[in-house]
Amino acid sequence: MIAAFSVTPLGMGEEVAEAVAAAVRVVRASGLPNRTDAMFTSIEGDWDEVMAVIKEAIEAVKPYASRVSTVIKIDDRAGVTDGLTRKVESLERHLAG
Template sequence: MQVIVDLCVVPLGVGVSVSEYVAACQRVIEASGLGYRMHAYGTNIEGPWDAVMAVVKACHERVHAMGAPRITTTLKLGTRTDREQSMDDKVASVETRLRSSAPGAAEA
């Protein structure tokens, strides 16, 4: 089963700045070979369910190995069985609707 997740891993007990830990997690995600897109408050990851969940676990393992005693993670996920859909497909669908409903679009 394919899945798209929105992952936000936040180490606790490591101080105010967490960018070092986020960068380490991003390296884990990149090394997985899965499709991903980092954004301001997390990362979208897409691929087979087991592979994506393995990356989530690997991120936790890496951040703990860096000394974070606790981690809180927000994970949103979605699956479809009616058809295949990628992150790019989802974004393109909304962008198409935005263009078609833009002011003046009906006049063009």
């Protein structure tokens, strides 16, 4: 499965990069395939692995704020591996053609 998620500390004002960096460090340390962009971090693995990493990422943000908002979008498709790369490659082929 691929999960795209965003963890936002609330009540910190506009500068949340330090808190978000704590969450992204957790994802990168997990060893699971992942990508981070300006809005979301995507991570790929089986359900239990991915959800455990997301939970740990949320916990990593809690020292920065007493309230944390999380948005998660999940693509759970059996038999697919390397979906993070393959989906983008397919899109790029269509854009080029």
